[in-house]
Amino acid sequence: MNQAPTPIPEDHFIEQMGLISQGEGGTRIAGRILGLLIVEGRALSLQEMAGRLQISKASASTNSRNLANREIIRMATSASSRQDYYEFVPGSYTQMVAAIGLTMRRTAAKVSESVARLEAGSARDRVQELADFYQVSAEFVDDWAERLASRSKSV
Template sequence: MQLIEEMALHHENQGLSRIAGRIIGLLMVSQEPLSSEQIATTLQVSLGSVSTNMRILLKSGIAEKKSVTGDRVSYYIVAPDAIEEEFIQGLERILSLKNIIEKGMQIENLKESELVMQRFHEMLEAIELYRESLNQMLAEWKSRRM
């Protein structure tokens, strides 16, 4: 459970709810797909909370739904490419910052400050390097997994 709580705190720092992070942690250490009821019982949270957070994890691509023939219950696993999705989401957060910086560069009174414009340009350069490096790393990772 300690590892699950550490995963929860990590994902909470990344913008997810703590419960979503706990679900990710639980799914990562589980040998088998888990139902919502199993997740709720293990984490001692409500079924509604599991349902809400599971929708977020499914939409983000971090978790996947699995079905069992003859069983109407839905089961969940960590998506095989969950780490790639986490990297992509980190890139999306950085690109959001890039958009804000670019807007700031259009503000007339900020354009007058050489120091501010230098900061903006350095940030944009770092963001571009991050984007390029992440794209290279993801391509390398995909080729290793095949």
């Protein structure tokens, strides 16, 4: 019985990042790109990403721009090349957490709008409880992001 070869640990991590991204509602390729940039620890051209991940250059470009818009990776330049390069942004984990807080604050605001439209009663109370949950969670996540930011500054 033939077994599939065991992937090298770096490739396994890259694939796991793809699955994590996909599980969180993102694209698998974006997660794989992020994993690749973390593992490599240097800027990579779109061509290098595409080759390593066995994806099209267009897909590497689209997903890299998406990650850059979220400030998780950034475009880098190379004096010797006209290609687009991307690199992982150190400290972007704090940005990821802050984005979660922002999403929760927005959700709390939307749910609160619904509370204002409901008549007094148990339905309104339950919807208010949900709005409070999102608001308190947003505050918690904001505190978490601040702790991460202050910790990275002291290291």
